[in-house]
Amino acid sequence: MPDSESLAARAIDQLERLVAFDTTSRGSNLALIAYVEDQLAQLGVASRRVPNHDGAKANLLATIGPAVAGGVVLSGHTDVVPVDGQPWTSDPFVLTRRDDKLYGRGTCDMKGFLALALAAAPRLAAAPLKRPVHLAFSYDEEVGCLGAPDLIAEIAARVPAPAAVIVGEPTGMEAISGHKGIASFRVTVTGHEAHSSQTHLGVSANMAAIGLMARLVALSERLAREADPASPFTPKGATLTVGQVNGGTAVNILARECVFLFDLRTPPGMEPMAILADFLAEAAAVDAALKARFPECGVKVETRSLTPAFAPERDGAAEAFARRLAGDNGPQRVAPYAAEAGQFQGAGYSTVICGPGYIDQAHQPDEFVEISQMERGAQFMERLIEAMAED
Numbered sequence: 001m002p003d004s005e006s007l008a009a010r011a012i013d014q015l016e017r018l019v020a021f022d023t024t025s026r027g028s029n030l031a032l033i034a035y036v037e038d039q040l041a042q043l044g045v046a047s048r049r050v051p052n053h054d055g056a057k058a059n060l061l062a063t064i065g066p067a068v069a070g071g072v073v074l075s076g077h078t079d080v081v082p083v084d085g086q087p088w089t090s091d092p093f094v095l096t097r098r099d100d101k102l103y104g105r106g107t108c109d110m111k112g113f114l115a116l117a118l119a120a121a122p123r124l125a126a127a128p129l130k131r132p133v134h135l136a137f138s139y140d141e142e143v144g145c146l147g148a149p150d151l152i153a154e155i156a157a158r159v160p161a162p163a164a165v166i167v168g169e170p171t172g173m174e175a176i177s178g179h180k181g182i183a184s185f186r187v188t189v190t191g192h193e194a195h196s197s198q199t200h201l202g203v204s205a206n207m208a209a210i211g212l213m214a215r216l217v218a219l220s221e222r223l224a225r226e227a228d229p230a231s232p233f234t235p236k237g238a239t240l241t242v243g244q245v246n247g248g249t250a251v252n253i254l255a256r257e258c259v260f261l262f263d264l265r266t267p268p269g270m271e272p273m274a275i276l277a278d279f280l281a282e283a284a285a286v287d288a289a290l291k292a293r294f295p296e297c298g299v300k301v302e303t304r305s306l307t308p309a310f311a312p313e314r315d316g317a318a319e320a321f322a323r324r325l326a327g328d329n330g331p332q333r334v335a336p337y338a339a340e341a342g343q344f345q346g347a348g349y350s351t352v353i354c355g356p357g358y359i360d361q362a363h364q365p366d367e368f369v370e371i372s373q374m375e376r377g378a379q380f381m382e383r384l385i386e387a388m389a390e391d
Helices: 003-019 030-041 109-124 148-158 205-223 279-295 317-326 341-346 372-386
Strands: 047-051 057-063 070-077 096-098 099-102 133-138 163-166 181-190 239-247 257-266 300-305 352-354 366-368
Touching: 003 030, 003 317, 003 372, 030 047, 030 057, 030 109, 030 133, 047 133, 057 109, 057 148, 070 109, 070 148, 070 352, 096 279, 099 372, 109 133, 109 366, 109 372, 133 257, 148 341, 163 317, 163 341, 181 205, 181 279, 205 239, 205 279, 279 300, 317 352, 317 372, 366 372
Parallel strands: 070 133, 070 163, 163 352
Antiparallel strands: 047 057, 057 133, 096 099, 099 366, 181 257, 181 300, 239 257
């Protein structure tokens, strides 16, 4: 059996094990991290945890090969999105093969890439590498790319400067050289309860929140109108959506609290906080007005995430390297979603996104990755091993 075919088979076995770990972002990823540590330890590869603030989650960093500059980082997140309420036709945490597809939560986003990296690890450990391969597995990407900053700081502190970072988000094994950034916010409006017939005796948090959300709707419409028609993104410009609203207890009670969450996705070169300056000023004005009526009332705006955009590099080393490994001669591509690539780029690393599967399958019930994608990924890893052993 050719090496790439055996590597693909090993990767599918690894994917089965990885999918079995429920690493939904609201929970811990430590069981999966311990499994990866054990797999690497069996190869004589040391790894280092980079935990979160309470130790309930961790990033993992491992180096295979010599401790020299010029290596390649294989970056992937271990967490997955929830399956709650989705109409799955098979157990989302059991890898299920149907025809030419492998079903399970995280198969394409993005445990398929992690499985390929782990399947390649024995070959990497046995190869006469001239340059190292660094495995960088993060937590909480799906809730705002929260784990990557500490992981990147660990790489900067302990790893000789890598030449390229490959972030294995699902791209059909084609290089993507840019993505939008995402800034997400929680807005809490506190009112004063009273009977709904006695509006002069209270403040409805819902009514105040609706006014603020209306400002965001108007802003989203303006952003759509002002989008650069030459932008390579789809949608072309910045987008803003209110994704969650919770408020009130009964129809005849002035709401004591209303909480809403919104996100703003921006192409490279757009500053999210500058875009939101007028809204934040309006929120401050509403906060002052509510407090003037009842001191306990007000508006609180919290930043949940502020993930930078990833800008295409001119003659980017990582993109050129990934294209060579993938056999990709297509046009330059960008993605509308956010990922950890912008964080790596912001730390000074040449970065590219390339991994198995397609984003259209991500976050869906019956998420899947095609076996052919795992096979293409295996060929990519075989070429990586060869490249890192070259002088």
